[in-house]
Amino acid sequence: MSGFFDAFTGANLGYLMGGLGITIGVSVISIILSLIFGSIVGVVLFERFPFFSSFVGTLNNIVRNLPLLLIIFFTYFALPQFGFHLPIFWSTVVAMSVFQSAMLAEIVRGGLEAVDVGQFEGARANGLTNMQTMIHIVLPQAYKKMIPPIISQMISLVKDTSLASGIVLAELTYRGQIVYAQNTNFIVPVLIFMTVVYFLLNYGLSLVAKWFDSRLA
């Protein structure tokens, strides 16, 4: 196995870690944006506003049923035709955020529907407005239950950033391919390296989930 670590010269390692930085950057920004928009859409779906909610629901369904790769291609190749020119990094962020918001919206809607209707009725009977009921009573209880599926979705997001290598986003997977293109002996070590890095990233996320769970239980 003497050649195993040959792939990891200072330059290569530095290059790979730069890729990891991009992966983390895209992931963190997309997670934040999708949590915000996903929650808003989820509440809109739950409230069933006449016309508006069905319209939003239809859009949401369309997005959820598309391959993420297609959405990524769309933001990078098609949007410029409509006048929106985004660099690769931001195209990726937009695509991931749109897709993940749609997935999260369903989780949020489901979480809200799982809150016992008695909580709503008790609050309304007590005189609280709908908004006050959501903010003080329902959303806190719903989010507590939604932590596991939300974290799952976040983990998917982190893994899916590798799809952006398809539009030449120089994140970890892309850079891994560049490195092992230098020498066929590098393929296995680099793939193992990437496996370990993705695993640690996502395992870290699941530990965050467990911590949240224990704090809120």
Added chain:
Amino acid sequence: MSMIEFKDVQKYYGDFHALHDINLSIDAGETVVLIGPSGSGKSTLIRTINGLEEIEEGQLLVDGFDLHDPKTDMNKIRKNVGMVFQHFNLYNNKSVLENIMLAPRLVLKRDEAENKKIALELLDQVGLADKANNMPSALSGGQKQRVAIARSLAMKPKAILFDEPTSALDPEMIGDVLDVMRDIAKDSEMTLLVVTHEMSFAKAVADRVIFMADGRILEDSSTEVFFENPTEPRAKKFLSQVAHH
């Protein structure tokens, strides 16, 4: 002045005619008990009063407000008409004290110190001052219901609706909750409408008894008249079935 007034009210769930020709007038300060077999529409009727259920036809006036008018702000009605539920419906993510203080704070904008004082007094009144900082999950059913009653009282309502308040409680806890309700009923300004199966409570405390079956009001009498000499055959049958064991 009537507090609650139904005029020829009809309610439907899809095709199902849940409430038929409801005519009912309850004055401020009355304590009225609503009884009848399950499926008779008692819960549906009481839930139309604070808008948890809608009516399709007829007129429903509560505290002067017309519930059928889309311009009516339900929140104004709910400030003055509280409700106690069969399954308590306490806010599971808030302590007992917070459960009582939340609505007065958000809706009535009560001063914080005043709010806390009133809340603790009410907890004392229902015998649970020592549970102020507990979460609902740590309380028994009877305790939860007494907190729920305190929570409704904190809004200083003109009327309180009780939807089978003791039906979900273990028997040994029912007495304590009924005691709290008895005290409230003694307040001559408070209007109470109680859906219940507890006949001795009705006899002891109610001014009036309303018997429902199949979505209609079949009898509406003073308490003595109802229990001594019910006119409706279905009411007689129901009383004998409930007193049976």
Added chain:
Amino acid sequence: MSMIEFKNVQKYYGDFHALHDVNLKIDQGETVVLIGPSGSGKSTLIRTVNGLEEIEDGQLLVDGFDLHDPKTDMNKIRKNVGMVFQHFNLYNNKTALENIMLAPRLVLGREEGENKRIAMELLEKVGLADKANNMPSALSGGQKQRIAIARSLAMKPKALLFDEPTSALDPEMIGDVLDVMRDIAKDSSMTLLVVTHEMGFAKAVADRVIFMADGRILEDNSTAAFFDNPTEPRAKKFLSQVERH
């Protein structure tokens, strides 16, 4: 010959000591009522008798079988010891008639013609012959419970355990179910163990009353002795709370 015998039985849920030093002997043909506040262990105790709960210490003999012995085949016990649950537990995907016929067919290998005849007789006995082909969802709580009783009787058991059989029923239906239970109790060869809050039923039908609290049996007396003169202070307190309203 004792039908059910507990000797120094202990039961734990993790660290929680749910049943303490339970010593109890029930003979064939006895009708025994088990009462006490919620959380006293009554349901836990009755559920150990047919193995729905396990015991950790002590000896439990049912119909001669030792429940703590890993070699004991629970199915042999359950053929002879039936159970009626608070929430009925009917098979939701089967008609009333099928509910009654299923176990005799699969477990006893009863011949189909005989099976149907016995099932119809039992339906007749509980007053529900016309509901034979209905699904449980079409029945009221009281009707479901009577089917559940017929289902247990179809196995021709030596003993029947009732775990709060009327606690989930609307009051006007309780009487009909208690009537069915009264009839069964009259059968002198059948052993009944009933967890209930229905004191009127207990007084009328039970041979013996057992009072439990905090996982222990505090009093075990004949019915007359128990209701006329309970010795345990907790039993006295419980009776007063339950009979209060």
